[in-house]
Amino acid sequence: MKYKWLLLMILLFQTINSQSQKLGDLKIIDSKVLKEKRNIKVLLPSDYSTENKYPVIYITDANYNFEIASTYLTQLIKFNAVPKTILVGITQEKRWDELDVFWKENGIKFKDFIFNELIPYINTEYSTSGFNAIIGHSDGAEYNHLLMLQENNPFRGFINISENLNTDISNGISEYFKAYKGKKLFYFIASGKYDSKYRIAAGEAIENFYKNYKNTNIIFQNKLYDADHQNLLSKSLIDGISYIFQDYRNLSNYNGFKDYVKNYKGDVESIYGFTPNENRVDVDHFFVKALDTKNLELYEYIVEYCRENKIFNFLTYDRSWHYYYMGQHSKSIQYWNKTIENFEGTSPRVFYYNFKKAIDSYSILNNPKGAIEFLEKCKKVLPEYILEFDYFIAKVSYERNVEKRKGKKSLKYCWTNYKENRYFKKEDLDKLKIK
Structure with a gap:
């Protein structure tokens, strides 16, 4: 059935509900690349189990934006709007050096830390699905598209809030949009009306690069908000998280219940790396549709399917x-x-x-x-x-x-x-x- 978005928006700003998500340990990674120990914040689903696999969202600037990201993600998971997901926050004391949009030595080192140390560490410590996304704000957003262009890029979800193009990599991004042939990639840009005109223009430019090629393996959106540079994060982040998980419980992707039964679990596994459980609300959507259209054949099929899979007990x-x-x-x-x-x-x-x-x-x-x-x-x-x-x-x-x-x-x-x-x-x- 339809999500109760009004209720969700009210709850987004409440304290993290322990039944949906719990804070994991504060990890310390002894980085050989950075030549220092780095604190990493981790948020785990409350019912985390090594028997299941979980997508992972990474977020830079975790010193100040991890709390809001964890709150949003927690509530989205609580209402089953997105799958149960691990959130990893990368704390930074020298963000100007590490989120180096000019791709100098420190920026490349930080990339090597994320690609070669942090992600392998998370994959070893936790049961991950192989689907990785990254959230970046301001320089973090621009740094994200630099990561995307790397040959060994491990991310298929990008949430870039307040983009910019300080370096002219138009050809690189255009070529990437043209040539990408991997698994489905989600690219979300948030721009603010009251932000720098150069940042708004950057989002529009990247959108135009995408429109030139319309690569079906890339799902792209550039969205403009009534926001300034700082509050753009709070206004857009929930949309960004929802966007990269748009194929989770997206019933409109399927031509009826039989198509859903045949393909949904495989599609989610292919995109996000885990097999979803049967969802009673999703089945109920098709069931109500069968009743409303008085489709007896579909009704009987759903009843039998629910009986075999112990979803509903039809009295x-x-x-x-x-x-x-x-x-x-x-x-x-x-x-x-x-x-x-x-x-x-x-x-x-x-x-x-x-x-x-x-x-x-x-x-x-x-x-x-x-x-x-x-x-x-x-x-x-x-x-x-x-x-x-x-x-x-x-x-x-x-x-x-x-x-x-x-x-x-x-x-x-x-x-x-x-x-x-x-x-x-x-x-x-x-x-x-x-x-």
Whole structure:
């Protein structure tokens, strides 16, 4: 079903919910490349298990932006809008040297640290899926596209917030967009209306490079926000994280439920490196669609699929209502009778509030005697509602001129034992007459 985005946006700014995500250990990496010890922040799913595989998002400038990234990611995971993901924050004290947009010695060293030390370390310490993304703001955004152009680039997701082109690498980016043939890559740029005009222009330029080639292996978006250089991070980051995981639970990618069943898990595994579990909400989307379109064949297929995979437990009462909704009245009656025989977890009160649908189905099928027989069974199983069942026996008998003896007996019972109820009043009894 549709995500509750309004509720999500309210919750994004609350404290991290421990049920969705938990802070892992603060790791210290003894880097030979940087010739120093570097602190790394790690956020793990609360139910992290080595039996599962997880995508990884890396974020530079973790000294100041790790908290907001962890908050956003936590809430997106909580609402299952993105998969359970590991977040790795790279702290920096000399960011101007390391996020070197002119690609000098320190910038290249920092790249070597990320590619050759940090990512292998995370892959060794944790159960990772092979899908890596990186978030960069300001110089971090520009540094990201320099990383992308490297031959051994390990990232397939880029969230570049406030891009720039301090160095003219237009040909390099254009050639990359033209020649890339790897697995699907996600490239998200966020620009701010109140940011530097050069940064806005850089985002537009990179967008034009992409439009020139429209490489189907690259999914690209450049989005403009009512934001300045600093608050652009807070306004765009949730969109960026959602963008790189757009193929997770994207039901619009599939031409119906059978296509979804056949391809969804394989598609996610191919793109993000893990096999998703069955999702009840996603299946429910197709199920409701089957009901709304009254597609009996699809409905039966989904019911059987859910039974085999233990996704939903369709009670006989549920199916009686479903068939009624789809206009399958013979099948609806069949399951109403199965329900009255065993109830199978359905509460008597729920049955009481809805049994009139069975009477309606009998009426549509022109089977008043069947309706009275059904109501007689209801009286035996649910004696607390005899008054209401007798009313409908009398109503069917009198209106359809059948089973007159049973009709008179039931009407007499209703007069003698009348009390306020859901279905009829005393004046309704006055209206019943033998034809």
